[in-house]
Amino acid sequence: MIKLTINDQSISVPAGTTVLAAAKKLNINIPTLCNHPDLCVAGICRVCVVEQTGARTLIASCAMPVSEGMDIHTNTLKVRNARRHIVELLLSEHRSDCTKCYKNQKCELQALANEYAFGDTVFLSLVEDHKYNIDRSSPSFIKDDSKCIHCQRCVRTCAELQSVSAIAVANKGAHQKISSFLDRPMSHVVCTNCGQCVNRCPTGALVEKTYIDQVWDAIYDPEKHVVVQTAPAVRVALGEDLGYDPGERVTGKMVTALRQLGFDSVLDTDFTADLTIMEEGTELLTRLKKILVDGNKELALPMFTSCSPGWIKFIEHKYPEFLSNLSTCKSPQQMFGALAKTYYAQKRKIDPAKIVSVSIMPCTAKKYEADRPEMRASGFKDIDYVLTTRELAVMIKQAGLDFRSLESSNYDSIMGDSTGAGVIFGATGGVMEAALRTAYEIVTGREIPFKNLNITPVRGMDGVKEATVKIEGCTDDWKFLEGAELKVAIAHGLVNANKLMKEVRAGKSPYHFIEIMACPGGCIGGGGQPIPTSMEIRKNRMKAIYAEDEHMVLRKSHENPDVIAIYKEFLGKPNSHVSHELLHTHYTERDSY
Amino acid sequence: MYQVGNLVKELSDKHGRARESLMPILQGIVEKHNYLTDEAMVEVARELDISAAEVYGTASFYTFLDTSVRGKYVIRVCKTITCSMKGKAEIIQTLEDMLKIKVGETTSDKMFSIVETNCIGWCHKAPAILINEIPYTELTPEKVVEVIKGYMQKKIITGTHGEKRAK
Numbered sequence: 221m222i223k224l225t226i227n228d229q230s231i232s233v234p235a236g237t238t239v240l241a242a243a244k245k246l247n248i249n250i251p252t253l254c255n256h257p258d259l260c261v262a263g264i265c266r267v268c269v270v271e272q273t274g275a276r277t278l279i280a281s282c283a284m285p286v287s288e289g290m291d292i293h294t295n296t297l298k299v300r301n302a303r304r305h306i307v308e309l310l311l312s313e314h315r316s317d318c319t320k321c322y323k324n325q326k327c328e329l330q331a332l333a334n335e336y337a338f339g340d341t342v343f344l345s346l347v348e349d350h351k352y353n354i355d356r357s358s359p360s361f362i363k364d365d366s367k368c369i370h371c372q373r374c375v376r377t378c379a380e381l382q383s384v385s386a387i388a389v390a391n392k393g394a395h396q397k398i399s400s401f402l403d404r405p406m407s408h409v410v411c412t413n414c415g416q417c418v419n420r421c422p423t424g425a426l427v428e429k430t431y432i433d434q435v436w437d438a439i440y441d442p443e444k445h446v447v448v449q450t451a452p453a454v455r456v457a458l459g460e461d462l463g464y465d466p467g468e469r470v471t472g473k474m475v476t477a478l479r480q481l482g483f484d485s486v487l488d489t490d491f492t493a494d495l496t497i498m499e500e501g502t503e504l505l506t507r508l509k510k511i512l513v514d515g516n517k518e519l520a521l522p523m524f525t526s527c528s529p530g531w532i533k534f535i536e537h538k539y540p541e542f543l544s545n546l547s548t549c550k551s552p553q554q555m556f557g558a559l560a561k562t563y564y565a566q567k568r569k570i571d572p573a574k575i576v577s578v579s580i581m582p583c584t585a586k587k588y589e590a591d592r593p594e595m596r597a598s599g600f601k602d603i604d605y606v607l608t609t610r611e612l613a614v615m616i617k618q619a620g621l622d623f624r625s626l627e628s629s630n631y632d633s634i635m636g637d638s639t640g641a642g643v644i645f646g647a648t649g650g651v652m653e654a655a656l657r658t659a660y661e662i663v664t665g666r667e668i669p670f671k672n673l674n675i676t677p678v679r680g681m682d683g684v685k686e687a688t689v690k691i692e693g694c695t696d697d698w699k700f701l702e703g704a705e706l707k708v709a710i711a712h713g714l715v716n717a718n719k720l721m722k723e724v725r726a727g728k729s730p731y732h733f734i735e736i737m738a739c740p741g742g743c744i745g746g747g748g749q750p751i752p753t754s755m756e757i758r759k760n761r762m763k764a765i766y767a768e769d770e771h772m773v774l775r776k777s778h779e780n781p782d783v784i785a786i787y788k789e790f791l792g793k794p795n796s797h798v799s800h801e802l803l804h805t806h807y808t809e810r811d812s813y
Numbered sequence: 814m815y816q817v818g819n820l821v822k823e824l825s826d827k828h829g830r831a832r833e834s835l836m837p838i839l840q841g842i843v844e845k846h847n848y849l850t851d852e853a854m855v856e857v858a859r860e861l862d863i864s865a866a867e868v869y870g871t872a873s874f875y876t877f878l879d880t881s882v883r884g885k886y887v888i889r890v891c892k893t894i895t896c897s898m899k900g901k902a903e904i905i906q907t908l909e910d911m912l913k914i915k916v917g918e919t920t921s922d923k924m925f926s927i928v929e930t931n932c933i934g935w936c937h938k939a940p941a942i943l944i945n946e947i948p949y950t951e952l953t954p955e956k957v958v959e960v961i962k963g964y965m966q967k968k969i970i971t972g973t974h975g976e977k978r979a980k
Contacts, residue, residue, distance in 0.1 A: 385864030390873040399873075401865040402851060402880075410864065813855045813865035 224290035239281035239292055240268055250294050251303065251332055253310075253422055254371035255282040257754045258740070259380055265371050266306050267332065270294045278302055300336070307336045312343040314423065315352070315366035321424040326751065328422035329369060346394075357405035359591045360413035360584040360747075361428050368398055368425040374417035381740055382714040384534065386411035398425075401813050410537045410813060412714065414530035414738045415584030415608075415747020428584050428748060431605040432615055438576040438604070439482040446576045447564065448483040449556045449635075450474065452490055453582040453646030453743035454609045456764035460750035460757075461613030462623045467760030469768055472628020477616050478580075479629065485568075488631045489579065490638030492552035492559070493645040493654070495786070496527065497777035499803055500549045500651075501659040502794035504733055505698070513700045520545050522709075522724065522731045525651050527551045529589035530738025530747075532807065534714050539721050540809035548804040552645065553579050553586055554595050557602030558802040559635065563790045567634055572598060578605045580612045582646070582746030585738065597802045608748025637782035640673075640769035647765045648712035648742035649678035649685060652735040656689060656708070657776045663691055663698040673775055679766070681741060681759065683716035684709060686731070708733045713740040814882075815846045817853040825860045835861060835871055839878050847887060847926075847945075848879035876930055884919045884926040886964055889943040893932035899939035900953070905929075907954040911961055925961075938973070947972035 221232040226243050233242045238261070243250050254265040263283030270281045273291035278299065281292075293299065311333060318324050352366035372389060375398060379385045386409050390399035400409040418426045438446050455471040464470065478486045504523050510516040526532060526547040535542060550558070556579070561572035579586065583606075589595065590603035607615070616623055631637070641657055644650030653675045660668040667673065668689070677687040686709045694702045709731045711717045717736045723729040739745045741758035744765060774780060791798050824841040828834040835857070842853050849872055858865040872878040879887070890896075890905055905927070909915055912925050919926040935941035938950035942957070949960050950973045 379867075385867050388864065388866040388870035390866075390870045392874045399866065399870065401854070401869050409866065813858060 222286045222288050222290075224286050224288070224292065226292040227294055233286055235285070237286050239270060239279070239284045239286055239290070242286050243270075243281065243292070243294060248294055250281050251335070252282055253328060253332065253369070254373060256373050256376075256420055258420070259373060259376040262372055262376065265310070265369070267303060267310075269299060269302050269306070271296050271299050304336045307332050308341045308343050310369045311337060311341065313346050313350070314369055315347045315364075321367070322427045322430065323424035327424060330423075353403070355406050356429070357407035358411065358413055358588065359407075359429060360587040361406075361415060361418050361426060363398075363406055364425050364427075365397055366425075367423045369423055370396060370398065371422060372398070373420040373422065374398060374426055377416045377420050380715065381416055382412070382414060382534075382738070383718040384410055384412060384714060387417070410811075412530040412533040412537075412738060413585040413588040413747075414714070416739060418584060418747050419749065419751055419753050428608050428610065429587060430611055430614075431587075431607060432611050432618075435578055435605050435607060435615070438578070441576075443574060444576045445484045445568075445570050445574050446482070446578060447485045447487055447560050448478055448578045448580060449487045449489045449492075449553070449560075450478070450580045451553070451582055451586075451646065451743060452493060452643045452650075452765065452768075453746060453749070453761070454580050454612070456646065456744060456761045456768065457582065457749045458609050458613060461610060462616065465760075466757040467764045469764050470623075471768065472630070473623060473626045474612075475631055476626045476629045477619075477621055477623060478612075480621055480626070481615055481619050483578070485632045487556070487560075487635045488638050488642075489552045489556055490642030490645070491635045491780065491782050492555040493642035494639055494777035494780040494783050495555055495803070496549055496552050496645075496651075497641060497654045497658050498783060498787070498794045499555075499799060500525065500547050501655050501662065501777075503547055503549065504655070505659060505662065506795065508732065509700065518544075522729060522734045523547055525733075525735045526805075527645065527651055528736060528738045528743075529583070529585040531714070531717060531736045533585065533588070533810070534717065534738060535721070536808055536810045537812055538718070539725065542721070542724065543807045543809065545724075546807060548800075548806065550595075550803055550805045551586075551589060552642075553581060553606070554589060554602055554805070555803045556635065557590070557595065558597040559786070561598035561600050561602065562802060563786060564635055566790075572600055575600075576604045577602065578607065579603055580607050580609065582609050582743045582749045583739075584608060584747040586748070594805055609746075610748060610750060613750070633782075635782060635786075637780055638772075639777055639780045640772035640775035641777040642780070643768045643772065644765055646743045647679070647762045648737050649675075649680070649710045649735065650742060650765070651737075652678045652687075652708055652710050652733070654777055655733070655735075658778050660689065660691070661776065661778065663695065663701055664693050665695050666693065667776075672770075674766075678708070678710055678735075681755065681762070683713060684711050684720060686710070706733070707731045708735070710735045712737040712742050712745075714738050814850060817842065817846075817850065817856055820845060821853065821856040821860050825857075830861050832861065832863065835863070835868065839868075839872055843878055847885065848881065848883040854880070876928075879928075882919050882923070882926075883928075884922075884924045886924060886944050887926045887928060888961075889928050889930035889933070890916075891931075891933050891935065891939070891941050891943075892929040893936075895932075895936035896940040901940045903954050904940050904942065904952055904957055907957050908961070911958060925964075935973075947974075949973060 253267045254262045263280045268281045269278040271293045355363040459468040459470040560577045565572040587606040641654035689706045711720045744761035745758045824838045828837045854868045858868045941950040
C-alpha cells in the first residue's frame with residue numbers, strides 16, 4: 221500500500237492507483253474531461269491538473285500513479301488559474317453556440333466553463349480561422365469538428381471497445397483533427413453507426429441525428445396513423461434521463477407517456493423479439509438438420525444472430541466471407557416495421573400508406589438499419605423514423621409531461637403482447653437464452669433444465685461467454701439430435717466479437733450458434749441510451765432487464781399469444797413463404813476500410 | 814499514380830506485422846515511390862490488420878510521409894525562422910518561377926514537387942532545402958537555379974555533405 225496525503229488528508233491505496241482515483245476515495249472531486257471509466261488513460265486535456273508539493277509543474281491526476289509520501293493539493297490558486305486557462309483554451313477552439321446546441325446543458329465542457337471560465341477571456345477564438353467540417357452523411361449521427369476538443373474519447377472507444385477504428389487522430393499541432401480514412405464521409409468508411417462514440421463525447425461534436433421534429437409532424441398530422449414500438453432496453457434506461465437512478469424500470473409510465481404524446485398505437489418490439497426467436501430458432505434447427513442429416517455442404521456453422529445492426533455492418537465490412545453464416549432473420553425492429561404496414565394494417569383496416577411507423581431504440585445503428593434499401597418489404601419504408609431513448613426523453617420533456625406522476629398502463633393489443641424471453645433481448649446473452657428456452661422445448665417437448673428457466677451461464681458481463689447444452693429425450697422429429705451437445709457462445713462489444721471471429725476464421729471455433737451484440741452489455745449499453753455510461757450503470761440496467769423477465773407471466777417466446785395468433789392468421793408457420801418475404805433479409809459485402 | 818504491387822508484402826515480411834512496423838513500412842514505400850497512395854495505405858492496413866484510418870492518421874502526422882502526389886524529386890524548403898530571415902521567400906519564388914508550380918504542387922511531368930518543411934537543422938547555413946534526402950545550403954537564387962538545372966539535365970550535383978544525387 222502507498223501512503224499519501226491529498227488536501228492534508230491521509231490515505232493508503234494500492235500501488236498503481238492514480239491520484240485521481242485516490243482523491244475520489246476521499247470524496248474529493250477533481251474535474252476531468254478526456255478521462256472515461258470505460259477507456260484507457262489518455263492524459264490529454266489536462267483539466268484534472270493538481271499541485272504536488274516539491275514538483276516543478278502541475279501534474280495530470282488522471283495519469284499520475286501515486287507514490288509514497290506524495291503531498292497533493294487539488295484546490296490551490298495555482299491549480300484554479302491553470303484549470304481556468306486550460307478550459308479557456310479548449311473553448312477558444314470550440315464553437316460555443318450553446319443555446320442552439322443539441323447537447324445544451326448536457327455538455328461536459330459547458331459544465332466546466334460554468335465552473336471555471338465564466339466572464340471575459342484573454343484568448344482569441346480560433347473557430348472562425350479553421351475550416352471546420354460538419355459531417356451529416358450518416359443517418360445515425362452527426363460529426364461536427366467545430367465542437368471537437370480532441371479529447372480522443374471517441375478514438376479510444378472505436379479502438380478499445382469496438383476494434384473498428386473508423387476514426388483516428390490525423391495531422392498535427394493546430395491542424396490536428398479526428399478523422400476517418402482520408403477524411404472521407406462517415407457513411408463511406410468502416411463505421412458501424414453503433415454510437416458508442418456519441419455516448420462518450422463530452423461535447424456536441426458527436427451527437428445522434430435527431431428525427432424528433434419529423435415525429436411531431438406525423439403525430440400532429442390528422443391523416444396519419446402513427447404507431448410506435450419500444451425496444452426492450454429502453455424501459456430500463458429511459459428513467460435515467462428523467463431523474464431516476466440507473467436500473468429503475470419505467471415500462472408502464474413510458475407506455476402512458478407515449479400515449480399522451482399522441483401516438484395512435486403503443487406497441488412493443490418485444491413482440492417481434494419473440495417472433496425472431498420463432499424464426500431464428502427454426503432456422504437454426506433446420507440448418508442443423510440439413511448439415512447433420514442431409515449432408516448439405518453449402519450451409520455453414522456456426523450460425524450468427526442478426527439482431528444488432530452495428531454487428532451486421534461490422535461483419536459486412538470485416539468478415540464478408542461469413543455473411544452466409546448470419547441468420548437471415550431481420551432484427552425485431554425491422555420485423556415489426558414489415559408487419560405494421562401489412563398484418564397490423566389489415567387487422568386494423570388502415571391504409572398502410574397512412575401509417576407512420578416509429579421505433580424507440582437504445583441504438584443509433586437502428587437509424588441506419590431502417591434506411592437500408594432492402595427494408596421495404598411492406599411496399600413502403602418499413603420503419604419511418606427511429607428515435608433513441610434520449611430523444612424520447614426530450615419529447616417527454618417538450619410535451620411538459622410530469623413523468624413521475626404518470627399512471628402505469630399496458631401496451632395496446634395486436635403486436636403488443638410479449639414474454640420475458642423478448643424482454644431479455646436487451647441484455648447480452650438474452651437472445652441466446654430466449655432461443656435456448658424455445659429451441660430446447662421444440663426438440664424435446666420439455667422445458668430447458670435450468671432452475672426457474674434462468675440460463676445463468678449465458679448471463680453477465682464477461683466479454684465472451686460460452687455454454688454447452690446437452691440435448692436428451694428428443695421427440696421423434698428431432699431424433700438425430702439425441703445426445704448431441706449444442707455449443708453456443710456470446711460476445712458483446714465488437715472488440716469481443718472480433719476475438720470470436722478470428723477464431724472462426726482460423727477454423728478453431730467449436731460453436732454451433734453465436735450471439736453477437738455490437739455494444740458493451742448488449743442493447744442496455746447501446747449508443748442511443750442515456751449519457752453517461754459506465755460498467756456500473758450497465759450492470760444496473762442489466763439487473764432491471766432480468767427483473768422485468770422474472771415478473772412476466774409468460775417467459776417463453778412460443779407461448780406469446782400474439783405470436784401464436786399471427787402464425788395462425790397470417791404467417792402460417794415459422795420460415796414459411798410469407799415469413800421469408802417479410803421477416804428475412806440478405807446482406808451486402810462492403811470494403812474493409 | 815503507381816501500383817504498389819508486392820512492395821507492402823515484402824516490407825511487412827522484412828519488418829514484421831506488429832503495430833510498431835507501421836513506420837518503417839510507410840517509410841519504405843515513400844523511399845521507393847515518394848508518396849503514399851490511398852491504395853498503398855489500404856494495403857498496409859490489410860497487411861498489418863489495423864484500420865486504414867490509423868494508417869492515415871500516422872502518415873498525416875509526419876510531413877515526410879506524403880499522402881498526395883509527389884514528383885520524383887521532392888524539394889523541401891525550410892520554413893523555420895532562421896531560413897525565413899535568410900531569404901527563404903526568394904528561394905521559393907525562384908523555384909516557383911523556374912518550375913512553374915506553387916508550393917504544394919507537382920510539375921506535370923511528375924519530376925518536381927515543392928513543399929515547405931519544418932527546421933531541418935541547417936540554421937547555421939541558412940537558407941536550406943532538401944531534395945529528397947540531400948541537403949543544399951547557404952542558397953541564393955542563382956545557386957538554386959544551378960542545382961535544379963543539374964537535376965533537369967540529370968547531371969551529378971554535389972550536396973552539402975558531398976553526396977551525389979540519389980536515383
